[in-house]
Amino acid sequence: MSRAASVPVLTIDGPSGSGKGTISALVAEHLGWHLLDSGALYRAVGYAAGMAGLDVSDVEAVTRCAQGISIRFRAAGKDGGVRVIVNGHDATDELRTETAGAAASAIAAMPPVREALVALQLGFRKPPGLVADGRDMGTVIFPDAAFKVFLTASAAERAKRRYKQLKEKGLNVTLAGLQREIEARDNRDASRAVAPLKPAEDALLVDTTGIGIDDVVAKVLAVVQP
Ligand code: DC
Numbered sequence: 001m002s003r004a005a006s007v008p009v010l011t012i013d014g015p016s017g018s019g020k021g022t023i024s025a026l027v028a029e030h031l032g033w034h035l036l037d038s039g040a041l042y043r044a045v046g047y048a049a050g051m052a053g054l055d056v057s058d059v060e061a062v063t064r065c066a067q068g069i070s071i072r073f074r075a076a077g078k079d080g081g082v083r084v085i086v087n088g089h090d091a092t093d094e095l096r097t098e099t100a101g102a103a104a105s106a107i108a109a110m111p112p113v114r115e116a117l118v119a120l121q122l123g124f125r126k127p128p129g130l131v132a133d134g135r136d137m138g139t140v141i142f143p144d145a146a147f148k149v150f151l152t153a154s155a156a157e158r159a160k161r162r163y164k165q166l167k168e169k170g171l172n173v174t175l176a177g178l179q180r181e182i183e184a185r186d187n188r189d190a191s192r193a194v195a196p197l198k199p200a201e202d203a204l205l206v207d208t209t210g211i212g213i214d215d216v217v218a219k220v221l222a223v224v225q226p
Contacts, residue, residue, distance in 0.1 A: 047091050
């Protein structure tokens with residue numbers, strides 16, 4: 001077994017708004033493990049492609065952009081969360097927007113772009129362990145992970161959560177518009193030919209509709225520490 005392969009991995013996959021980001025961060029903190037926010041990598045590529053003035057439907061150009069990208073995650077201090085530095089620019093705020101999410105979803109459907117990000121993702125597997133948050137963590141990137149969870153929640157509940165988050169940030173959005181966007185993104189992510197959004201066969205399914213964060217964290221931690 002290679003050194004990396006002996007490092008335990010907990011994969012947390014699921015659609016946007018299922019609570020993956022929040023739950024993954026809390027679980028990683030509790031376990032003292034590293035955290036991979038793979039969605040941020042796809043968002044970063046969309047952002048970098050836009051900054052470079054590329055046509056984001058040009059697969060070759062976006063792939064070259066993904067191959068050459070520099071992405072650093074930097075802890076922003078107490079309660080400050082994590083800043084994401086893309087090609088030397090702090091792009092944290094831009095990466096969180098719905099526009100960045102939609103661009104990420106579009107470029108994530110391009111097989112060579114996904115391929116270009118594989119080594120980067122595998123590099124996050126370091127002792128003492130890794131919590132990997134995404135869509136294909138348990139199916140494609142870390143199929144040998146010892147612990148796998150798939151989080152779900154109804155589209156209406158996910159839209160409500162997103163609405164609250166974005167309103168708190170002062171963004172101008174509507175609940176109905178968000179639900180439509182979430183459903184469109186789910187369809188695209190689940191129906192694409194490469195690494196579609198689906199639970200790994202050996203993943204524990206956790207429906208977070210109507211369940212508080214603490215209870216979800218407890219359910220996920222129980223997978224690692226029964
Ligand atoms: O988790 P997120 O909303 O930040 O992800 C943004 C987009 O990136 C999402 O629509 C699909 C894509 N993505 C992916 O295809 N595979 C991953 N492992 C993570 C994200």
